[in-house]
Amino acid sequence: MLKPYIKKKLNNYFKASIDQHLKYERSLEHWFYKWLDFQNNSYAKSYTPKNTYYEFGTGWGKTLTSFIKAAKRFSYVNNSSLDNIKICLFDSFKGLPFSNLEEDNHPSWSKGEFSYSKQHIIDIINKHKFPLNNVKFFEGFYEDSLNSETLKSLKEVPPSIITIDTDYYSSTKDVLKFLPPILQSGTVFYFDDLFSFFLNDDYGQVKSIKEFNQQDFGKLYPLSENNYNGKCFVFSSKKWEHSN
Secondary structure: OOOOOHHHHHHHHHHHHHHHHHHHHOOHHHHHHHHHHHHHHHOOOOOOOOEEEEEOOOOOOOHHHHHHHHHHHHHOOOOOOOOHEEEEEEEEEEOOOOOHHHHOOOOOOOOOOOOOOOOHHHHHHHHHOOOHHEEEEOOOHHHHHHHHHHHHOOOOOOOOOOEOOOOOOOHHHHHHHHHHHHHHOEEEEEOOOOOOOOOOOOHHHHHHHHHOOOOOEEEEEEEEOOOOOOOOOEEEEOOOOOOO
């Protein structure tokens, strides 16, 4: 029979292990990992987009770090190269722009908020040993940077996983207006600021998604996930691209 102090030590060890596992299962890193795995290894691997991550709004790099960790874990588990994974980052690196739109008006946001330099993001990428050659930067406010030239440069690397962490309705609308020519069914989205106005569909990212879904080329459908439920969506084109 185990002595009481040994039994207590083992119980604490197993409880800590379970808590750590549950914490990971609910993390954004795991969400990224799960979709990398699905897009590469599931029944849909022959026709779902894969291995290209777009991030709109890099901020201090927390979400990007989660993706890089997921990419490294995926590559290790599948004995594949990180060179197969591409990242495209879209940010002004000057923080939030000024906006006088009612739909953007939130007490937590102001001009210049979340301003982190491009070098700060490069340092994060290097710190986590992700190949910098596999990262493209698109610098500037979206009304300027999301143009036809940018779109042309992305034709060969359409997104498979997209994070939109742009806070504003107006910025999210710019992103969703830009993406359709390169979107494929099966692309998944994570919206970081969906609950900012408590899901009021006349404000913020919720309004931009509502307007996107009123267009005629496809829709964003909510995904039921055990982590980040309510913040993630999958795109499906109105005309299914993969018929026999």
